[in-house]
Amino acid sequence: MSHFEAFPEQSELIVRSSGPQSTSIRFFDWSRTDESEVVFAVEAVSDDLRACIDTVTVSVWDGAGDLSEFLDALARDFHGWEGERVWLNNHLILAATFGSGGHVHLTWTLRSGIFPESWRCSLTTTFEAGEEMATFAVDARGFLHQGQTEDLPQH
Template identity: 40%
Template sequence: MTTPDVGTDDEGSVTIRCQDNAFVDVTFCDRFSFDADSVHYAVELRAPGLTARVNEVVAWIWDSDLTAFLEELAADYRGWDGERSWQTNDKDLTVSAVFRSGGHVGLTWALRPWPQAAGGWAASVTTRLEAGEQMTSLAADVRAFLTEEHP
């Protein structure tokens, strides 16, 4: 089920909007693939005064899967202690999750292209979603985006 805070659009992208501030969002877009071993896509972060984009985040089939991470968060809708995190093999996209009061999850999305390069940059935004239905919807939408299954 797609909510106003998480959704796919006709262009094959997924946008996650913060329920506290609709001007804060994360978009997965521009998916492409060179081979059966990987999926490449862009990630955009937006907040008042901030726009950041990494054009080529890579998901390898043998990597720890972002979808599985999001599904685990959704399954633990009653909460957990501490912070959980996931990152791409290249460490250019990191997602950290904290369970917050009121049954919400704070997801911090951090972009850091070329993390080993001198003079690199990093940017992050935090979205807040409902721990149950919105997290389940996010996991399903990201799975569909990464596997190119459109509803």
């Protein structure tokens, strides 16, 4: 299982996995470049590694769409789905699968670039479908859309 911590006053969101190997994904250093683009840093930490991307840029003009909308869709589909769903950015990839027992497995891949010589780091977190995934989606939306209080669902 995973859990997350939202620290709105620090503009930080942490996703932690429990189990034999402690892993976490941390979103921090959020800023808005204009009304249609935000930038933030992402750090992946495990017992034996640490990887960080200082600048992940997400724009409404990206073909990938809004990460918060992707997470909202996963939360709405708590009955499950077949195959893998992917949200793609130049430096961050999120792949979601629905597993047995009603669990959503999120594989976070940080990459230094899109070229073959670029490094990659992947970690997986697991959420219960339904309320746990929905609460995470709301907190992720709060992090990604700071300062935009309209249309934010409450949990």
